[in-house]
Amino acid sequence: MSETVIDLKDVRFTWPDAPKPTLDIHNLEVKRGEHVFIKGPSGCGKSTLLSYLQVLLAATAVH
Numbered sequence: 001m002s003e004t005v006i007d008l009k010d011v012r013f014t015w016p017d018a019p020k021p022t023l024d025i026h027n028l029e030v031k032r033g034e035h036v037f038i039k040g041p042s043g044c045g046k047s048t049l050l051s052y053l054q055v056l057l058a059a060t061a062v063h
Contacts, residue, residue, distance in 0.1 A: 002031035006053065013048060022048045 006028065013023040022045040030036055038046050 002033060004029055005032050006030040011052070013045075013052065015048075023052065025049075 007030075008025050008028040011023055011025040011028075012021050014021045038049065040046055
């Protein structure tokens, strides 16, 4: 069984003054060795998702 390296549940993010959430993820699980392709139109939240993951990974990194 592969180790889960990203496990998001019920993640919602809304930019200030935005009419609706930029991110609304019910469940996202990525296992070690898997490849993920993020596709969508401009403004759909691709960069927001990557920024969110970067903050989470930095917060859990062991130095």
